[in-house]
Amino acid sequence: MADVIIIGGGPAGAALGCYLSRAGIDNIIFEGANFPRAHVGESLVTSTVAIFKELGFLQTMEEAGFVRKFGAAWHAPGGRSLSLRFNAVPEEGIDQDYTYHVDRAQFDLLLLKHAEKLGSRVYQGTHVRRVLLDEAGQARGVCVQVGNSEVEVPARVVVDASGRNTLLGRQLRLKQKDPIFNQYAVHAWFKNLDRGEGEEADYIHIYFLPVERGWVWQIPINDEITSIGVVAEKDIFKGSREDIEGYFLRHAHMNPDLAHAMRHAVRVTEFNAEGDYSYSMRRFVGDGYLLVGDAARFVDPIFSSGVSVALFSAKFAAERIAHAFALGDFGEHVFLPYEEKLRAGVEIWYEFIRLYYKLLPLFTHFVQSPQYRREIERLLQGLVFDRKEAQVLQAMREYIAKVEASENHLLRGQLSPIPID
Numbered sequence: 001m002a003d004v005i006i007i008g009g010g011p012a013g014a015a016l017g018c019y020l021s022r023a024g025i026d027n028i029i030f031e032g033a034n035f036p037r038a039h040v041g042e043s044l045v046t047s048t049v050a051i052f053k054e055l056g057f058l059q060t061m062e063e064a065g066f067v068r069k070f071g072a073a074w075h076a077p078g079g080r081s082l083s084l085r086f087n088a089v090p091e092e093g094i095d096q097d098y099t100y101h102v103d104r105a106q107f108d109l110l111l112l113k114h115a116e117k118l119g120s121r122v123y124q125g126t127h128v129r130r131v132l133l134d135e136a137g138q139a140r141g142v143c144v145q146v147g148n149s150e151v152e153v154p155a156r157v158v159v160d161a162s163g164r165n166t167l168l169g170r171q172l173r174l175k176q177k178d179p180i181f182n183q184y185a186v187h188a189w190f191k192n193l194d195r196g197e198g199e200e201a202d203y204i205h206i207y208f209l210p211v212e213r214g215w216v217w218q219i220p221i222n223d224e225i226t227s228i229g230v231v232a233e234k235d236i237f238k239g240s241r242e243d244i245e246g247y248f249l250r251h252a253h254m255n256p257d258l259a260h261a262m263r264h265a266v267r268v269t270e271f272n273a274e275g276d277y278s279y280s281m282r283r284f285v286g287d288g289y290l291l292v293g294d295a296a297r298f299v300d301p302i303f304s305s306g307v308s309v310a311l312f313s314a315k316f317a318a319e320r321i322a323h324a325f326a327l328g329d330f331g332e333h334v335f336l337p338y339e340e341k342l343r344a345g346v347e348i349w350y351e352f353i354r355l356y357y358k359l360l361p362l363f364t365h366f367v368q369s370p371q372y373r374r375e376i377e378r379l380l381q382g383l384v385f386d387r388k389e390a391q392v393l394q395a396m397r398e399y400i401a402k403v404e405a406s407e408n409h410l411l412r413g414q415l416s417p418i419p420i421d
């Protein structure tokens with residue numbers, strides 16, 4: 001028996017465990033894998049620092065020696081590039097001007113251990129089969145696989161933090177595929193990549209490809225290893241008839257800056273692929289349950305938003321769970337403000353991503369604009385919660401409308417067919 005059962009010990013589940021223990025709420029984390037385990041999602045945004053600080057985890061991040069991330073750079077297929085140094089000071093809860101790139105196997109293990117240290121009862125290698133719901137649809141606990149048998153563990157609140165496995169979303173048929181994005185990513189780690197010189201060598205580098213919504217990430221994992229991932233519409237991969245390596249290399253060579261950086265690169269891991277990863281659950285809460293992190297919603301990873309959303313969803317969910325325990329009421333209506341807050345924040349990310357793909361040169365234009373640069377910087381750092389929609393998004397929409405309306409506009413040929421309303 002536990003007050004709260006958390007399904008999954010990734011960043012969302014582990015951070016939630018930390019917040020609940022700090023609030024004096026008993027919690028169990030059931031994690032299906034045995035950590036350390038590999039995971040995609042290696043570049044963080046600056047807003048995560050505020051959570052690490054709040055959870056007393058920042059010192060651990062520093063001691064682990066993760067690569068410091070001070071900014072981002074974008075490389076057009078034609079060879080032009082643009083870089084942006086984050087300048088997070090002074091922002092709420094953040095007093096350093098960098099965040100981190102992480103080896104997720106190590107990062108996730110450290111955060112899960114931190115949750116355990118703060119009081120979560122953590123069971124690894126323990127797969128949750130399903131959430132137990134009573135006749136009225138109220139969550140009452142979970143059914144866990146233990147060896148060859150299944151054991152029922154009751155709880156007052158169940159939180160699905162199972163990531164893209166979306167355990168409860170599948171069980172309740174809540175999952176809605178994104179109507180626009182159907183991206184496919186192929187990625188691996190390399191050594192001997194030429195990351196350039198100075199601080200920018202440790203930025204995240206995004207290389208654009210001359211295919212629909214095609215781009216490549218370059219993320220430093222440590223002094224030697226660099227993660228490279230090719231992302232494009234899934235149909236492009238399906239139609240390619242190449243093996244995964246042939247597909248990866250042909251696309252990586254489409255951008256001259258990347259081809260140069262990779263000229264001596266040697267692959268040190270197998271290729272991994274990720275597909276069907278943009279979706280939303282129809283609801284994030286119900287009687288006795290909440291969904292956090294990727295288990296609730298996933299948007300395209302172009303701006304490295306995933307771990308930040310996972311951590312903030314944990315923080316907001318913990319606030320409502322604490323409120324529910326104070327009231328002794330675990331009904332959906334008590335958890336709804338969590339859903340509203342998370343949806344509003346992720347919608348800002350989503351809108352930004354859609355406008356970005358709609359007209360890529362627009363992003364460059366707005367980053368360089370004295371009026372909007374600061375707002376774009378805040379968005380890129382993940383400061384999307386507790387705010388009305390960022391004004392820059394409206395300005396971007398108006399700019400796109402102008403390009404669409406003017407037949408002779410220089411950028412008209414670069415408009416993507418995706419809808420933005």
Ligand SMILES: Cc1cc2nc3c(=O)[nH]c(=O)nc-3n(C[C@H](O)[C@H](O)[C@H](O)COP(=O)(O)OP(=O)(O)OC[C@H]3O[C@@H](n4cnc5c(N)ncnc54)[C@H](O)[C@@H]3O)c2cc1C
Nearest residue numbers: 008010011012032041043128162163185293294301306307
């Ligand atoms: C191609 C790609 C690139 C990305 N790049 C970035 C990036 O650069 N930066 C970034 O911030 N994010 C990135 N992301 C997103 C990031 O990976 C996720 O948003 C983040 O991992 C979400 O954390 P989570 O805790 O919700 O889920 P996860 O990290 O997936 O954790 C879920 C955990 O639940 C466990 N689990 C699953 N099912 C069960 C079960 N039934 N019982 C028990 N345990 C279970 C899993 O083993 C796992 O450990 C990327 C995603 C993709 C697809």
